[in-house]
Amino acid sequence: QVQLQQSGAELVRPGVSVKISCKGSGYTFTDYAMHWVKQSHAKSLEWIGVISTYNGNTNYNQKFKGKATMTVDKSSSTTYMELARLTSEDSAIYYCARPNYYGGSYYALDYWGQGTSVTVSS
Amino acid sequence: DIQMNQSPSSLSASLGDTITITCHVSQNINVWLSWYQQKPGDIPKLLIYKASNLHTGVPSRFSGSGSGTGFTLTISSLQPEDIATYYCQQGQSYPYTFGGGTKLEIK
Numbered sequence: 001q002v003q004l005q006q007s008g009a010e011l012v013r014p015g016v017s018v019k020i021s022c023k024g025s026g027y028t029f030t031d032y033a034m035h036w037v038k039q040s041h042a043k044s045l046e047w048i049g050v051i052s053t054y055n056g057n058t059n060y061n062q063k064f065k066g067k068a069t070m071t072v073d074k075s076s077s078t079t080y081m082e083l084a085r086l087t088s089e090d091s092a093i094y095y096c097a098r099p100n101y102y103g104g105s106y107y108a109l110d111y112w113g114q115g116t117s118v119t120v121s122s
Numbered sequence: 123d124i125q126m127n128q129s130p131s132s133l134s135a136s137l138g139d140t141i142t143i144t145c146h147v148s149q150n151i152n153v154w155l156s157w158y159q160q161k162p163g164d165i166p167k168l169l170i171y172k173a174s175n176l177h178t179g180v181p182s183r184f185s186g187s188g189s190g191t192g193f194t195l196t197i198s199s200l201q202p203e204d205i206a207t208y209y210c211q212q213g214q215s216y217p218y219t220f221g222g223g224t225k226l227e228i229k
Contacts, residue, residue: 035218037166045158045166045209047218061217095165106154106213108171115165 002026004096004113011119012086019082020116022096029077030054032098035109036070036081040092050099051079086120093117124148124212128221136229139200143224145193145210154214157186157195160223161206169208170195202228 007021022034036048049060051070058070067090069082083090093115099107125148135141145155153173158166168177170186173193183198197204205228210221 039166044223045211045220047216047220050216059216063217097166100171102172102175104152104154105215106172108156108168108177108213109158109166109211110168110171110177112165112167 002098002111004098004111006094006096006113006116009117009119011121014087014120014122016086017082017084018086018118019080020094020118021078021080022113023076023078024053024098025077027098030074032100033107034070034072034079035097035099036068037095037097037109037112038064038092039095039115048081048094053079083118086118088120091118091120123217124151124214124219126210126212126219126221128210128224130224131222132225132227134227134229135200137200137202140196140198141200141226143195143208143210145188145195145221147191147193147212149214150190151212151214153189154212155186155188155193156211156213158209158211159206160209161203166209197226200228 003025005023010018030053035050038046048064051058071080095115096113097109098111100110127146155173157170159169160166174186185196207223207225
């Protein structure tokens with residue numbers, strides 16, 4: 001069965017960076033890209049970006065350029081997202097989500113990781 | 123960016139009721155719209171894809187309709203397990219964008 005296993009909760013100081021991970025299993029990892037989504041109380045769900053697990057190409061939401069950096073390690077079927085220069089605005093739950101193709105250029109996010117809580121506090 | 127205007131933001135209904143959630147989109151997205159359900163303390167889960175197609179395992183009391191800029195999610199015969207927040211999301215183009223959510227409560 002498809003599983004996306006994310007790394008554990010993080011409590012970090014303002015100004016530092018954090019790197020969270022998402023390991024895919026139960027499917028051919030490089031056949032599907034990986035999306036990242038932010039959920040905070042203030043902003044509902046926000047799409048951060050997508051990374052090709054095949055070649056590492058990325059597409060970021062302009063809002064998160066410079067904040068989020070997505071990478072992939074095919075050997076371990078894991079994608080990573082690093083969040084830089086953290087502030088209280090970055091406190092949120094971050095999800096990875098696997099897309100599935102349904103026609104045209106359209107994908108729906110049909111599997112989600114369990115989420116990684118990031119709390120930024122001094 | 124494509125804007126998603128979801129309404130209402132909250133909704134209270136009785137068991138057995140039929141409810142409708144609306145999602146207005148700032149530009150034509152054909153049928154490239156998804157609906158997600160997020161139960162309290164749980165992760166978002168795909169409910170409907172391509173505006174009107176039920177994802178695997180989703181009960182038939184859920185239905186979606188619409189195209190272009192206007193979409194609806196309907197839940198008929200409301201059940202206790204339907205308590206959740208529902209989100210629409212456009213898959214027409216990057217950046218993907220979500221509606222603000224509709225929190226459904228049982229009276």
